[in-house]
Amino acid sequence: MAAPKPRTTRSRSHRDVPDLEKMDAAYSWDALEWTKIEPVTRSVSRVNLDCLLEAEQVIAEGYGVVLVNTDEAGTLFVTNFRLLFLSEGTMDVISLGTIPLATIDKFNKIVVKSNAVSRQSEKSSPSRRLLQVIGKDMRIIVFGFRPRTKQRRKVYDALLRCMKPARIWDLYAFQCGPSKYSNTDPKVRLLNEYFRLLGKGSLHASMSMIEDGSFTLSNELWRITKINSSYTLCQSYPFALVVPKHFSDEEMLQASTFRARCRLPVVSWCNPGTGAVLARSSQPLVGLMMNMRSNTDEKLVAALCSNLAGVRGSQRR
Numbered sequence: 001m002a003a004p005k006p007r008t009t010r011s012r013s014h015r016d017v018p019d020l021e022k023m024d025a026a027y028s029w030d031a032l033e034w035t036k037i038e039p040v041t042r043s044v045s046r047v048n049l050d051c052l053l054e055a056e057q058v059i060a061e062g063y064g065v066v067l068v069n070t071d072e073a074g075t076l077f078v079t080n081f082r083l084l085f086l087s088e089g090t091m092d093v094i095s096l097g098t099i100p101l102a103t104i105d106k107f108n109k110i111v112v113k114s115n116a117v118s119r120q121s122e123k124s125s126p127s128r129r130l131l132q133v134i135g136k137d138m139r140i141i142v143f144g145f146r147p148r149t150k151q152r153r154k155v156y157d158a159l160l161r162c163m164k165p166a167r168i169w170d171l172y173a174f175q176c177g178p179s180k181y182s183n184t185d186p187k188v189r190l191l192n193e194y195f196r197l198l199g200k201g202s203l204h205a206s207m208s209m210i211e212d213g214s215f216t217l218s219n220e221l222w223r224i225t226k227i228n229s230s231y232t233l234c235q236s237y238p239f240a241l242v243v244p245k246h247f248s249d250e251e252m253l254q255a256s257t258f259r260a261r262c263r264l265p266v267v268s269w270c271n272p273g274t275g276a277v278l279a280r281s282s283q284p285l286v287g288l289m290m291n292m293r294s295n296t297d298e299k300l301v302a303a304l305c306s307n308l309a310g311v312r313g314s315q316r317r
Contacts, residue, residue, distance in 0.1 A: 049077070049086075051093050055176035056081045060158035062151035064088075067097045068130065068142035076143055078158040081172040083133065085143075097143070099135055101163050101172075107133045109156060110142075131156060190238055191215050194224050197242065199272050210239075218245050221275060222267060227252055234262040242267035244303035251296050258285055258294035265300055279304050 049058070056079050065076040067085060074094060077084040083104070085097030110130040129152045133141040145152040165171065191205035198219045209215045216224050222242050227249045229239045233256055243252060243266055256262040263282035270277040286292045 049084075049091075051084070051086075052079065053081060053176070056172065059162055060154045062143075062145060062155045064146050064149075065151070066144040067094060068144050069096055069140075070094075072097075076155060078155055078162060079172075080162055080170070080175065083141075083159075096139075097141055099133065099139065099141065101159070103136050104159075104163065105134045105136045107131065107156070107159055109152065187239060191224075191240060194240065194242055197267075197270050197272065198222060198224070215240060221245055222270065225249060225252070234264070236261060236263065237266065242270075244300070247300055247303050251299070254296040255294065255300045258292075258297040259283070260285060264297070265304060267304070277304055 052058070058077050058079050060078040062076040064073065065085070066073050072094060073088045074097070075086045075088065075091075076097070077086070080101075082098060082100045085094045086092065087094055108131075110132050112128040112130060127147070129145045129147055131143045131145065131152055133139075133143070135141070143152075143155075145155075168174065185207065187210055188205045188207065191209065194215075195201060195203045195205065195217065198217060200217060200219070203217070205215060213226050213229065216226055218224065221244070223245045225241050225243055226239070227233055228237055228241055231237075231239065233253065252264060256264040259265075260282035263280075265279045265281040268278045268280050284294070284297060
């Protein structure tokens with residue numbers, strides 16, 4: 001009778017990345033059930049890290065974790081904002097292993113069998129426990145955990161809770177900003193931001209300014225207009241808009257007819273020092289033959305990019 005062949009397992013390198021098409025989709029972002037995720041636990045870790053941002057809290061941590069991509073050992077933290085990987089000893093932030101939760105597409109638990117030639121050696125060489133994180137920026141990060149420590153389970157469960165919490169207010173975006181504002185009225189907060197962009201941060205908006213329309217301030221480049229105060233110009237734009245100073249309200253009305261849903265170009269942000277701006281708008285209505293033009297729309301776009309005569313600085317971007 002022939003002797004039984006020894007049991008063998010397929011050897012895999014810890015650098016191997018499984019076929020993404022064959023991955024179990026149960027752990028993907030889209031497959032997570034929002035209503036079944038428990039609220040985020042707010043018990044802060046005893047670790048006090050200097051690299052934590054404002055209102056960033058440690059939810060879970062794993063020690064002796066290996067960043068498989070670079071074979072670097074360190075500590076992996078799950079915060080309410082990101083996955084944070086610190087090198088062992090120096091506790092420096094490792095950029096490759098640090099990724100904000102909002103940019104994670106999916107994450108999977110992976111088990112890689114060790115290279116064992118017999119049942120006895122298989123028992124003494126436990127399988128590798130890996131956590132694969134796939135980012136929306138096409139980044140693939142793999143973390144290796146010590147066996148029989150349950151650290152991977154703790155990190156995985158924390159990711160489930162933090163990435164899609166039960167309440168939207170548990171997201172980090174709502175933890176670090178709104179608490180600084182004494183007035184939560186969105187119109188007042190919008191005007192205060194406009195005043196800051198115009199270099200008039202010493203002024204404070206109020207509801208009385210909104211009611212009497214006295215918020216139409218300006219500087220050498222920009223002005224705040226109330227042409228949309230009743231939302232008749234554009235229903236999806238705010239009541240106050242920042243536009244080039246020498247661009248009249250009549251010209252704004254003409255330019256809005258050339259944009260989808262009347263969403264004409266307006267300033268969303270500007271740099272007080274360089275004058276660089278970020279503007280938003282909808283698509284121009286150029287027609288089927290792509291030959292329709294609007295002189296007023298082109299004038300408005302040009303006004304967003306050009307400096308006034310006598311104003312310091314070169315042409316804005």
